[in-house]
Amino acid sequence: MxxxxxxxxxxxxxxxxxxxxxxxxxxxxxxxxxxxxxxxxxxxxxLSFGHAIAQAGDPVEKKPLYHFMPGTKTWSFGTPGCNFTCGNCQNWQISQCIPDEARLPVTSPEKIVENALQAGCASIACTYTEPTIFAEYALETMKLAKAAGLRTIWVSNGYMSPNCLDAVSPWLDATNIDLKSMDDAFYRRTCGARVEPVLDNLRHIFRGGIHLEITTLVIPGYSDAPEMLERLAGFIAKDLGPEVPWHVIPFYPEISWKMSATPAAGVSALEMARAIGKSAGLSYIYSGAGSNDTFCTHCGHKLVQRHRTLGNAAAIRFDSGGRCPSCNAHSPIKD
Ligand code: SF4
Ligand code: SF4
Incomplete structure (x- = not known):
């Protein structure tokens, strides 16, 4: 321990x-x-320090991060445990388990970084469960990764304390945060948490200049109400900024922890969410419905082309030097 x-x-x-x-x-x-x-x-x-229970070199698009180093791989790792109890969790075998330390694999922070470099990754990603609960392990690994020239990513539910966020922020390049709903009742019943701390952390992360993308899982009957999605998209546009990418992804009951009786999200729900995001003024909305490519908001030129399946995402970039090659406008893509 x-x-x-x-x-x-x-x-x-x-x-x-x-x-x-x-x-x-x-x-x-x-x-x-x-x-x-x-x-x-x-x-x-x-109990989680050093116990990476899952590790893999993933496309950064799979996190999902679409505007951060497109086309690169990120060495992803996570430990058992989570501070949420989401009924929809797809990684519940590791997020909701009671870890038996003696049986868990041990991977030092040095070895994680070595694995990342050997796999040709451009970054490391603390993901799969919730990085906050293995923050000491994540931080030590992030510091070594930065020294080795790698970038650092968190894929998080956004429930960290201000102390944690202050400690992590200087070492963090990019993050994707779940904004699961705007309804506190949803957070309480489905995740065992509250919504306001997540909103507070999102504002803090955005103001801190860390690259930020947001994901919302559309669960029929839980997080697909048009008025809630309007509030959520409006929060991103007004409290954060219209350039923050919004990933709207469909719920699949088959692999969920406790919600196998809930129907899958259909294409129409994703199309509705996309339309709501556009009305709210968001510039970059990615979902299973419609194109997952990135276009220049000034002239419409394609800046990044992506395959449609997230799991096998591959990206081809056309922007250069942070500019659109057609009209020279600012490109939202970061390196
Ligand atoms: S405060 Fe959060 S991280 Fe700490 S023990 Fe409780 S759930 Fe875990
Ligand atoms: S926050 Fe993520 S990993 Fe944790 S229980 Fe919820 S869906 Fe699972």
Whole structure:
């Protein structure tokens, strides 16, 4: 077990974990909600440090990040545990498990970076479950990755504490954050969390200049109401900016944790979300319906061409030097 950071002793003698907005009060011998931070004799330990349970060189488009280093691969890794309990989770076997440390594989931060370099990746990505709950492991790996010339990515539910965000931000180049709904009731019932901290962190990340893209999973009956999607797209456009890419992705019941009886999202729901995003003024909306290519907002010239399937995304770039090759306008694509 690795000694954890991000906690303090509370007045009642428990340890308060300060890593995410749950701020769990953890009694001796117990773990927090994420099941990977344990109070052992008055000290908090991380059960996830070094335990990358999944690792792969993925196209960066699969995170999804469409405006950050298109066409490159990112060495992706994640540990067991999550601070959310989403009924729709597709990685629930690792996000909702109770980790048995003795049986978990061990991969040092150095080895993660070595794997990334050997695989020809341009970045590392902390993903698959929730990077916040393995923040100490992520941070150590990110620092080594930056020293080796790699970029760093978080794919996150956006529920980190301000302490965590302040510690991670100097080392973080790009992030995709789930904005699952604007309804607090959805967050409470489906994820075991609240929406306001996510909105607060999104504003903070955007203002901090970290490359930001947002993903919304469209779940029929849960997160497909037009008025909710209008509020969500309006939040991105007004509180963040119209250039922030919005990924609208369909829910698949077959691989969900607890929602196998919920129908899959149809093309019409994705088309509706895309139309709502356009009405809200968003410049870049990506979904299974319509083109996943990026076009210059000034002259319409194609800047990036992508295959339609996210899993096998490959991108061809036509922009150069941050400019549209046709009209020389600013390109939203970042390196
Ligand atoms: S990371 Fe969040 S869920 Fe996990 S113990 Fe800390 S406060 Fe609780
Ligand atoms: S969907 Fe993401 S945030 Fe929700 S439980 Fe799964 S890994 Fe955690």
């Amino acid at each position: 690795q000694a954890a950071g991000f906690y303090h002793e509370a007045a009642d003698g428990t340890l308060q974990c300060d890593l995410c907005r749950h701020y769990c009060r953890i009694r001796a011998g117990r773990t927090g909600m994420c099941r990977v931070r344990r109070n052992v004799d008055g000290r908090l330990y991380s």
